[in-house]
Amino acid sequence: MLTDQRHETILALLNQSKTVRLADLTEATGASESTIRRDLTDLEKQKKLKRIHGGASVITGKTEEAPLQERTLRDQGEKIVLGKAAADLISDHDTVFLDAGSTTAAIIPYITDRNITVVTNGLNIITALAGTGIKTYVLGGHVKSGTHAFVGAGAIASIQAYQFDKAFLGMNSVDAEFGYSTPDPEEALIKKQALDRAAESYVLADHTKLGETSFSKVASLDEATLITTDKADRELVDEISRETRVEVVTA
Amino acid sequence: MLTDQRHETILALLNQSKTVRLADLTEATGASESTIRRDLTDLEKQKKLKRIHGGASVITGKTEEAPLQERTLRDQGEKIVLGKAAADLISDHDTVFLDAGSTTAAIIPYITDRNITVVTNGLNIITALAGTGIKTYVLGGHVKSGTHAFVGAGAIASIQAYQFDKAFLGMNSVDAEFGYSTPDPEEALIKKQALDRAAESYVLADHTKLGETSFSKVASLDEATLITTDKADRELVDEISRETRVEVVTA
DNA sequence: TCAAAAATGATCAAAAACGATCATAATCGA
DNA sequence: TCGATTATGATCGTTTTTGATCATTTTTGA
Structure with a gap:
């Protein structure tokens, strides 16, 4: 899978559910953990998402109602x-x-x-x-x-x-x-x-x-x-x- | 296949799917990797597409909604x-x-x-x-x-x-x-x-x-x-x- | 609080992709 | 037809990407 496609997939997945786990991404893309980590690092640098322990989350201006x-x-x-x-x-x-x-x-x-x-x-x-x-x-x-x-x-x-x-x-x-x-x-x-x-x-x-x-x-x-x-x-x-x-x- | 035809094919394929892999293009056109690489270099120079590692992507770079x-x-x-x-x-x-x-x-x-x-x-x-x-x-x-x-x-x-x-x-x-x-x-x-x-x-x-x-x-x-x-x-x-x-x- | 488990980042070797180069084939113009 | 020009495909050294490993950090839960 091409790098761009992987990035798209990650963002699409993220858009669907606000938060994704690393395991979800490796499974969805077929890439290894290392690759996904690098992708996340890149995408975070591009301000497309926020890395969190265990995965990534969408960038949100303010915190929404918790429950x-x-x-x-x-x-x-x-x-x-x-x-x-x-x-x-x-x-x-x-x-x-x-x-x-x-x-x-x-x-x-x-x-x-x-x-x-x-x-x-x-x-x-x-x-x-x-x-x-x-x-x-x-x-x-x-x-x-x-x-x-x-x-x-x-x-x-x-x-x-x-x-x-x-x-x-x-x-x-x-x-x-x-x-x-x-x-x-x-x-x-x-x-x-x-x-x-x-x-x-x-x-x-x-x-x-x-x-x-x-x-x-x-x-x-x-x-x-x-x-x-x-x-x-x-x-x-x-x-x-x-x-x-x-x-x-x-x- | 003529050069122009190949270029058309490449752009058509790209228009269909936003990103293409080099292998897809060699298969679609029957040309060698070297030729496709040259095509991609040319087309990038013409700003018709953007080269990426492993293939090419549409020039917009962003989602299609952006333009x-x-x-x-x-x-x-x-x-x-x-x-x-x-x-x-x-x-x-x-x-x-x-x-x-x-x-x-x-x-x-x-x-x-x-x-x-x-x-x-x-x-x-x-x-x-x-x-x-x-x-x-x-x-x-x-x-x-x-x-x-x-x-x-x-x-x-x-x-x-x-x-x-x-x-x-x-x-x-x-x-x-x-x-x-x-x-x-x-x-x-x-x-x-x-x-x-x-x-x-x-x-x-x-x-x-x-x-x-x-x-x-x-x-x-x-x-x-x-x-x-x-x-x-x-x-x-x-x-x-x-x-x-x-x-x-x-x- | 502390130890076990999970996640992370750095590192390195393998694999894939790349660009440059060269020989050959096709096309063109004289 | 012949020579020149251009396009093509193969090869090879270089660069980029990738996946695995492992020490370190963070989280979990007892």
């Missing part, structure tokens, strides 16, 4: 792990669908130097991919105000033109009986379409989403592989894994 | 005036097309509280509209790396579903003879489509764009009203206004 920051950090830790696990599933030359949302966005730092094509319906995904060299395609449609996902008839029409090797979806709720569900019917429709048009489908959900149900059903459990973390309740995971393949990664 | 921001800042005054003039043309309940680009983005501050619907193919436009309550629709398609405009077959297909009251287009060049033109053929195609599907079409161009020509013709002058500022050369404006309606606003 809030801590909570988001913890959540993001889980997202990072899920993102990394998802990225490992992607092969070169794959065409993948990345659902709108912050969980799927966590995949991006790990794929910036990969030779793949991404199709998405999320504004945040496009923005995150904008700097990278990844070939990006976007679905048309109505820009939903809350999540900034592209939905509706236009999006449905757009997605028909594509076929994916893999689809990665965020999901609000995963229930052993009700399957995958999400609050917004229009987003559910797009997720379902993406899932149907992919050879392999994966749902990324942190431990808080398990055992929950939302208004709109997307699909039954067996239509996608679930990726979650070991923070999830053991019994819930067992129950779900009777229906579909579940990949549990350590947070 | 966009910079462009937005430069000639900002003139753009603001153009944006305001364009906003004045929009009526309540209009459905308008806003072209990708910084000039059309300047319209947005003046329409945030209007009851209108916007269709766009520009990432920057979506981002700017994201916070507002404006109903926003986006064309699908390939995300072009430089301008972050959505282009290609997907975009063309998407736009067929819409009909606009007004279309507002940025334009690189406006010439009395050659008409409206822009460097990228794919963007030209979208602009032309938007123009055809709108009851009224407006081209926004600051004074530096007049009397210029670019590679891809979008339309002849009489297909849209030109909006420019009084910084524009008087003779050029007269010449153009023999072909189409021109609105000159004071900068």
Whole structure:
């Protein structure tokens, strides 16, 4: 991996989660600790980040409210792990669908130097991919105000033109009986379409989403592989894994 | 492979992915390392790229958003005036097309509280509209790396579903003879489509764009009203206004 | 507080990339 | 066609980058 790409990856990762550990960076870039240390030294000299013991953090003008920051950090830790696990599933030359949302966005730092094509319906995904060299395609449609996902008839029409090797979806709720569900019917429709048009489908959900149900059903459990973390309740995971393949990664 | 072809290939590859490794280039062109090194040296001398250890990177060095921001800042005054003039043309309940680009983005501050619907193919436009309550629709398609405009077959297909009251287009060049033109053929195609599907079409161009020509013709002058500022050369404006309606606003 | 564990920075050797050079092949002009 | 010019690919010594090692510092937790 080129030095510049490594630097980009580091900054992207940092942008995602405000703080990164050295181990995260070596894994994301495939470089050794020494190299990453040198990178961090360089980037700190460029005032792009601040080194901290064990890793690096974004440069922040003032300290934010501590408990809030801590909570988001913890959540993001889980997202990072899920993102990394998802990225490992992607092969070169794959065409993948990345659902709108912050969980799927966590995949991006790990794929910036990969030779793949991404199709998405999320504004945040496009923005995150904008700097990278990844070939990006976007679905048309109505820009939903809350999540900034592209939905509706236009999006449905757009997605028909594509076929994916893999689809990665965020999901609000995963229930052993009700399957995958999400609050917004229009987003559910797009997720379902993406899932149907992919050879392999994966749902990324942190431990808080398990055992929950939302208004709109997307699909039954067996239509996608679930990726979650070991923070999830053991019994819930067992129950779900009777229906579909579940990949549990350590947070 | 001819030297010029190789140079084109290198720049195209670079445009696609921001950084390239030497090995990628030798493979893509079939030339030896020595030749590619010479090419890179030449292209760097021409300021077309920046050499880095192991390959080359795009000249901007920074993220791609930086030049966009910079462009937005430069000639900002003139753009603001153009944006305001364009906003004045929009009526309540209009459905308008806003072209990708910084000039059309300047319209947005003046329409945030209007009851209108916007269709766009520009990432920057979506981002700017994201916070507002404006109903926003986006064309699908390939995300072009430089301008972050959505282009290609997907975009063309998407736009067929819409009909606009007004279309507002940025334009690189406006010439009395050659008409409206822009460097990228794919963007030209979208602009032309938007123009055809709108009851009224407006081209926004600051004074530096007049009397210029670019590679891809979008339309002849009489297909849209030109909006420019009084910084524009008087003779050029007269010449153009023999072909189409021109609105000159004071900068 | 103190010892164990983890992280850090310095150092060094190996690997990769580089630029210079030279011989050969292709292209051009007479 | 022939000689000159230019482009190309291979080689080689030099420079840069990288990864491993290890002594030192910092953090952790008992």
